[in-house]
Amino acid sequence: MPTLRIPTPLRPYADGQTEISVEGQNVAEALADLTTRYPELKKHLFSDAGKLRAFVNLFLGEEDVRHLQGVDTPLKEDDKLRIIPSIAGG
Amino acid sequence: MERLSRSPLSANRSPLDEATMLPNLSHDEIHRYSRHLLIPEVGLEGQQKLKAASVLVVGTGGLGSPVALYLAAAGIGRIGLVDYDVVDFSNLQRQVIHGESKLGVLKVESARERMLDINPDIQVDVYNEIFTSENAMRIAEPYDLIIDGTDNFPTRYLVNDLCVLTGKPNVYGSIFRFDGQASVFYAEEGPCYRCLFPEPPPPGLVPSCAEGGVLGILPGTIGTIQATEAIKQILGIGDSLIGKLLLYNALDMSFDFVKLRVNPNCKVCSEHPEVTELIDYEEFCGMPASDHESGSAGAEWDITASDLKERLDAGDHIRLIDVREPHELAISKLDGAELIPLGQLASRMHELDSAEEIVLLCKMGSRSVRALEVLASAGFRKIKNLEGGINAWAREVDPSLPIY
Numbered sequence: 001m002p003t004l005r006i007p008t009p010l011r012p013y014a015d016g017q018t019e020i021s022v023e024g025q026n027v028a029e030a031l032a033d034l035t036t037r038y039p040e041l042k043k044h045l046f047s048d049a050g051k052l053r054a055f056v057n058l059f060l061g062e063e064d065v066r067h068l069q070g071v072d073t074p075l076k077e078d079d080k081l082r083i084i085p086s087i088a089g090g
Numbered sequence: 091m092e093r094l095s096r097s098p099l100s101a102n103r104s105p106l107d108e109a110t111m112l113p114n115l116s117h118d119e120i121h122r123y124s125r126h127l128l129i130p131e132v133g134l135e136g137q138q139k140l141k142a143a144s145v146l147v148v149g150t151g152g153l154g155s156p157v158a159l160y161l162a163a164a165g166i167g168r169i170g171l172v173d174y175d176v177v178d179f180s181n182l183q184r185q186v187i188h189g190e191s192k193l194g195v196l197k198v199e200s201a202r203e204r205m206l207d208i209n210p211d212i213q214v215d216v217y218n219e220i221f222t223s224e225n226a227m228r229i230a231e232p233y234d235l236i237i238d239g240t241d242n243f244p245t246r247y248l249v250n251d252l253c254v255l256t257g258k259p260n261v262y263g264s265i266f267r268f269d270g271q272a273s274v275f276y277a278e279e280g281p282c283y284r285c286l287f288p289e290p291p292p293p294g295l296v297p298s299c300a301e302g303g304v305l306g307i308l309p310g311t312i313g314t315i316q317a318t319e320a321i322k323q324i325l326g327i328g329d330s331l332i333g334k335l336l337l338y339n340a341l342d343m344s345f346d347f348v349k350l351r352v353n354p355n356c357k358v359c360s361e362h363p364e365v366t367e368l369i370d371y372e373e374f375c376g377m378p379a380s381d382h383e384s385g386s387a388g389a390e391w392d393i394t395a396s397d398l399k400e401r402l403d404a405g406d407h408i409r410l411i412d413v414r415e416p417h418e419l420a421i422s423k424l425d426g427a428e429l430i431p432l433g434q435l436a437s438r439m440h441e442l443d444s445a446e447e448i449v450l451l452c453k454m455g456s457r458s459v460r461a462l463e464v465l466a467s468a469g470f471r472k473i474k475n476l477e478g479g480i481n482a483w484a485r486e487v488d489p490s491l492p493i494y
Contacts, residue, residue: 007269008266008267008268008269009266009291009295009296009297009302012415012431012432012433012434013433039437040433040436040437044295053289054288054289055287055288055289055290055291055292057286057287059348062347062348062349063348063349064286064348064349064350064351066353067351082348084271084286084335084337084348085266085269085291085296086243086287086290086291086296087264087265087266087269087271087296088240088241088242088243088246088264088266088296088298089152089241089264089265089266089298089299089302089304089381090149090151090152090153090154090238090239090240090241090263090264090265090299090309
């Protein structure tokens with residue numbers, strides 16, 4: 001199954017987990033699986049209209065999914081997705 | 091601004107090398123920088139470039155400390171420091187440019203003294219000001235390159251837009267707990283910060299280091315990477331972090347890189363920008379340009395520590411809900427308070443009764459304001475925020491508790 005890396009600021013909404021195996025043929029399905037299992041994450045990732053929020057940066061390997069096929073980007077068995085958080089500490 | 095240079099050999103006054111039009115190095119400087127001069131990629135001319143260079147360091151905290159120390163040691167001819175704060179006891183765990191003898195001293199002054207002790211041949215300019223849209227252009231004007239060592243989102247967007255609008259490289263670093271990020275955002279050659287982060291996260295989602303903590307060594311790792319990138323940029327050597335984002339995790343000891351691309355619709359660096367001058371970044375981000383959060387939800391929703399004490403002493407029935415993380419109870423706790431961490435509040439709301447009076451509390455009143463918003467949007471009305479958190483309680487009511 002593809003895995004999704006959860007950034008530190010979102011871990012409290014995913015039982016503190018760092019990496020979660022997700023089911024889905026594409027990014028949208030993987031995120032749907034994730035937010036079904038961790039409903040608290042939903043409002044942080046999606047707007048009320050159901051669109052991925054602009055500050056949520058999803059990368060598949062080294063590539064921003066915005067530069068692939070967005071949430072329609074297909075996923076393979078061992079793909080690694082990660083959410084890159086905005087952090088501001090200094 | 092005030093300038094101070096203890097040496098007659100300051101960058102501005104050295105005679106120029108006629109071949110390179112770069113400042114000459116004195117014999118003392120050649121001795122001092124001999125380990126640089128021995129590296130072919132630096133050499134004499136590289137060291138002269140460093141001497142001719144000027145760098146502005148925004149923030150002299152966790153990231154700014156190693157950046158300023160190493161740039162001073164490396165012989166950057168002119169370094170500007172921007173900060174408005176004074177050295178606090180809780181800074182010393184990571185802000186290694188400052189020491190206990192400098193508690194209460196302006197950070198820019200404390201940093202300048204240490205830098206000139208390392209290297210009196212450089213010029214250090216200090217700006218004891220909050221970096222804002224009003225003064226940023228003036229302050230940044232004389233510098234070739236800007237290093238972002240700030241601690242909040244509004245100032246990060248300000249630094250980015252300033253660099254895009256003035257064509258300067260923005261050497262970016264950011265930290266939280268065990269996570270660090272670094273990149274070089276240089277719109278002349280690659281993407282900018284807004285290409286990656288078009289919008290800030292909603293207020294409260296990403297805690298500040300003051301609220302969420304940070305490993306003290308982490309800014310050392312990321313700050314030295316920023317200083318390295320600045321020096322490479324000045325020397326024009328190596329592969330830079332332009333178009334790449336470094337993601338460091340100290341727990342996994344992982345250094346991952348992802349590719350960054352120019353966003354053709356970027357609001358500031360695209361061909362048809364919406365942002366053509368500096369804007370109000372506090373308004374844009376919906377949060378203050380500092381990590382000193384007020385800990386207040388507004389007068390209507392706040393209760394002070396002293397008022398809460400009075401009400402509790404009078405025997406009023408008030409449910410105290412502590413929304414911090416479990417490990418924080420070992421530091422300090424309020425008798426009778428029940429723990430419901432902020433991240434669990436929405437799912438555990440059934441444990442609360444909107445008919446009861448509830449006071450929400452955390453460390454300093456930021457997370458409890460978020461908790462108050464969660465409850466208020468669910469219809470709770472008899473709720474209050476303990477203004478300034480348990481730290482305010484420790485200050486005003488119970489000095490037997492530590493402040494953290």
